[in-house]
Amino acid sequence: MVKNTGRPGYLQIADDLREKIRGGSLAPGDPLPSTARLAEEYDASLSVVKLAVGVLRTEGLVIGQQGKGVFVRDAGEPASPDELTEIRATLRDLSERLARVESTLSERG
Amino acid sequence: MVKNTGRPGYLQIADDLREKIRGGSLAPGDPLPSTARLAEEYDASLSVVKLAVGVLRTEGLVIGQQGKGVFVRDAGEPASPDELTEIRATLRDLSERLARVESTLSERG
């Protein structure tokens, strides 16, 4: 599932989960699959899955409850600050990927 | 430096650095000490320092540049809701276009 695009695996997984949350296929209150389960689904190591979940936790999209699972937060309040940091993260990523693509293209002249 | 307060070490370090950034003792453009240096200063393992920096990166407070260091970002201004939705639409578009280009490139090996 995780592709070799130069985009690190833990961010690809975070992106995908974020997409599912934004898209509603993972609704507020829903639990994410367990980290072990996610590792299987994405064919990734447990470590990168933990990193991915950590990103979403930092972004405030998700709350982990020890012993239970990781749950999608209510998207209500955290409007601007979190959104902004997420957007900035996305912008940073796009810039990096663009730079990579551009350099690849220039090499092929 | 990292105390046994129940608050995990990587968050204590992230808190402290965030404080220094918000307080201006680390100004925009300034480099953070290297991860090795931070590990010494906080008497923490390299791993927790990396996690701490990762948090700040995710929050967008800081930008890492491979080979150089980690630099404090320029503090962004709050944006209006309309701007946000427009920016999000633009980001979505950019992401799709980039994904197309990337897959084209990867197919051509």
Place this chain on the structure above:
DNA sequence: CAAGCCAACTAGGTTAACTATGTTGCACAG
């Protein structure tokens, strides 16, 4: 002197092992 290589530093990504701790459900003893 100039070019280029190389060593030392930088961040970043991945994996694995171990620990701690919380939750849940089931089996077994009373």
Place this chain on the structure above:
DNA sequence: CTGTGCAACATAGTTAACCTAGTTGGCTTG
């Protein structure tokens, strides 16, 4: 039936090792 304990599962945190890769400065060689 009650409840107690235990096994299985969950997140969370810490550490360490290994690899990639960009930057910089100095030294060596031509």
